[in-house]
Amino acid sequence: MTAIEDYCTQHTSPLPDPLNSVYRSVALHTANPHMASSPYQGTLLQIITAIQQPEIAVEIGSQAGFGAVCIASGLSDKSTLHLIEINDEYQSLIIQHAQTAGVLPRIKTHFGPAANLIPTLPDGIGLAFIDADKENYDLYYTLLLPKMKQGGLILLDNMLWYGRVLNLDSQPSTQASQLRCNREAHAIHQLNQRITLDPRVDNILLPIRDGIMLCRIR
Numbered sequence: 378m379t380a381i382e383d384y385c386t387q388h389t390s391p392l393p394d395p396l397n398s399v400y401r402s403v404a405l406h407t408a409n410p411h412m413a414s415s416p417y418q419g420t421l422l423q424i425i426t427a428i429q430q431p432e433i434a435v436e437i438g439s440q441a442g443f444g445a446v447c448i449a450s451g452l453s454d455k456s457t458l459h460l461i462e463i464n465d466e467y468q469s470l471i472i473q474h475a476q477t478a479g480v481l482p483r484i485k486t487h488f489g490p491a492a493n494l495i496p497t498l499p500d501g502i503g504l505a506f507i508d509a510d511k512e513n514y515d516l517y518y519t520l521l522l523p524k525m526k527q528g529g530l531i532l533l534d535n536m537l538w539y540g541r542v543l544n545l546d547s548q549p550s551t552q553a554s555q556l557r558c559n560r561e562a563h564a565i566h567q568l569n570q571r572i573t574l575d576p577r578v579d580n581i582l583l584p585i586r587d588g589i590m591l592c593r594i595r
Contacts, residue, residue, distance in 0.1 A: 382586075386417045396423075396446060399474040403441045406470060413440055414508070414534070418586050419447035422506065422532075426451025429530055431503025434458045437491045437517050438509025442471035448506060449480035461487045461494050463509075495520040502526060508534040511561035515568045522577060522594070529594045531578070535565070537588030542566045 392400070396419060403413045414422065426434065426448050434452060439445045439462040449458045458480075460471065465488040475481040487494045491509060495517065502525050507517050514533060521531060536542075541562035569590065572580050578592040 382417075389417060389420055392416050392419055392423070392447070393450070395478045396443075396450060399443050399446050399477055402470070402474060402477070403443045407441050407467075409440075414444040414447065415586055418534075418589075419443060421585065421589075422447040423451045425530065425532070426504055429504050430456070431529070432456050433499055433502045435461070435495075435498060435502050435505040435521070437461045437495070437505070437507045437521075438463075439467065439471060440464075441467050442474040444506060444508060445471065445484060446474055446478035446480055448504070449475065449483045450478060452480070452483050454483065456483060458484050459487060459498055460484055461489075461491045461509075463488070463490055465489075491517055492520065495524070498524055500524050500526075503529045505529070505531045506534070507531065511535060511538065512564045514564065515571065518568065518572070525594045527594055531590075531592040531594070533568075533590040533592075535587045536569055536582060536590040537584065538562050538565045539587060542569065542588075 397416065400416055422444060430453060434448055434456065436445050436448060436458060439460045445458060445460050452458060468486065468488065471486060475484050505521050507514060525531065538561060541558060542565055545562055545566060569582060572578060572590060572592060577595055579595060580590060580592045583589045583591060
């Protein structure tokens with residue numbers, strides 16, 4: 378964390394204790410806790426949701442549910458967050474975390490490939506948060522757009538991809554992991570360009586954590 382990021386965190390409203398408990402649980406019980414949103418980002422998700430007040434919200438890629446409970450905590454009791462996660466091994470943790478945060482009645486879980494599940498979601502989505510496999514972000518964005526309501530928001534996480542979008546071809550490698558990172562960086566860069574030129578949305582790319590693209594449906 379840079380000094381600026383640390384300063385921003387110090388001057389941001391802290392998450393309620395139940396959400397901090399969920400964050401600690403994710404760190405203790407998952408193999409890749411860095412994949413979860415940070416508490417700072419969780420506060421942003423909670424505030425945006427509380428401002429937007431969507432009747433229908435969607436999260437694509439939940440891992441153990443920290444981002445989901447932050448979004449759900451900003452919803453009214455009459456609203457629903459449709460949570461899509463490909464790995465059903467997280468189901469018990471997601472339910473446990475939703476109970477800890479007191480938001481379980483607001484969450485409906487869907488397990489399986491997002492490309493198959495997004496078309497089954499109801500129309501009129503007011504808020505969508507994409508934080509899943511990067512090479513399919515473009516597909517998820519494409520599938521979500523016709524289901525969004527006018528004025529709805531789509532947020533996409535990791536849209537700077539650790540700065541790799543600035544150096545797409547600077548580190549050629551034959552290692553499988555590096556090749557995958559390069560493909561992901563190219564996919565994210567291309568989607569950043571597509572969104573910026575998309576006449577259906579107004580957008581801003583925020584340099585928060587690893588980059589959040591915020592799109593408002595016209």
